[in-house]
Amino acid sequence: MADSSSPTQNSNRTRSGRGASVPTGTNEGQSGTFTPVTPPHPIDGAVVLARAQAGDHEAFAELYSLHKRRIYSLCLRMVGNIAEAEDLTQEAFLQLHRKIATFRGDSAFSTWLHRLAINVVLMQLRKKGLSLISLDEAMEPTPDEGPSRSFGAPDLILAGAIDRLALERAIAELPAGYRLIFILHDVEGFEHNEIASMLDCSIGNSKSQLHKARLKLREALRAASRQEARP
């Protein structure tokens, strides 16, 4: 059962999460925590953001409700560990709380928040000894990590439907830079211009890295499929 002090999950999000209304509100309880309530009308996301920027804790709780799944999922896919992903989610939202007043609307809020969370994740990967010192490095996998060209391969056709677990495994095995781009574009639904803005790279670079990520996944899925077919 959900704790009453936790902001309610938003089950009505759009895939992009942008422009979504906020289906729940929160109320300050006697203990000073916020209890979710259902407002009579959807609250405009921009109004919630403006209130949170002005220091309204209830509005900040609503922002958390709106974005927690996407940020947590991104963290989880990047580090592959629930406890670590929760710590990173917490750190990302604490940084959001510290910096929210500096958001000027130059990009969509979701893009800005993802950029912030990505930096938190990359810092963690660096701490763990992975050579991901900056977003630029994450965007430039070493040459031996690049996908091979695929012409001349004998068995190109993948099964019509891809097994979800096999795909999740293959994504987890991708180099971090490819994984990040693939998650942001193909899973989260961000556009290349938004990803370029998040990662400080060119749109062309985003397209190229996504293509390489898909090629790597194809290789991995085909290898897994060949292994399964062995007697």
Add this chain to the structure above:
Amino acid sequence: MTVDAGKLSCAEFQAQLPELVGSGENVSAHPHLQNCDLCRALLADLETIAEAARQLFPSVEPSDEVWQHIESAIKKRRGKK
């Protein structure tokens, strides 16, 4: 000079693929694919992967403890001010 798109080699076509796919064009209508089973299969595979990825849209959420820790840290920070 314009290069006949139907006469591209597989390597040339695949070098253009990121931009073609990323631009949202209908790549399957590309002249190279009319006569190239390998590249047609490649494109089909990449589209299948992208489609499968859409089904992975976040369905998990962090435990309630995460929000409790966030609230607690915010309160501590306010107390210090």
